[in-house]
Amino acid sequence: QVHLVESGGGLVQAGGSLTLSCAASGRTFSNYAMGWFRQAPGKEREFVATISWSGGTTYYADSVKGRFTISRDNAKNTVYLQMNSLKPEDTAVYYCAARPSIVAATARVLYNYWGQGTQVTVSS
Secondary structure (H helix, E strand, O other), X not given: OEEEEEEOOEEEEOOOOEEEEEEEEEOOHHHOEEEEEEEOOOOOOEEEEEEOOOOOOEEEOOOOOOOEEEEEXXXXXXXXXXXXXXXXXXXXXXXXXXXXXXXXXXXXXXXXXXXXXXXXXXXX
C-alpha cells in the first residue's frame, strides 16, 4: 500500500506559478513511477505528467508541455509539479498517483494509488 498526500495548491493569477508536492509513504517509493492528473468541474480526470522511477523519463500532456515540469526526490519520497505561466483553463483539482512499475505511463487505469487531490484555481 502507498499513501499519497498532495500539497501546494491555491489561488493564483493567470501567468503566475505554483509548485505542487506529493509526499509518499508505505512501500519503497523508488519502485513506483509517478503521475499527476487533474479534474476540472464536469470533466473527466485527465493526464498531466508522469515520471519514471529514476526521473530519467518524463511525459507531458500537450496542453502543459513547456509550462509544467515534473520531478522527484527519491530520498524524500516526494514528487513535484512545477507549474509556470498558468492559465485559467489549468483550474482543476490536481491528483498525484503511483503505479507499481518503474516505467512512466500516461493512462489513468495503470495507476493503483491516488492522493486526495489539491485545488488549483487560476484567475483571469
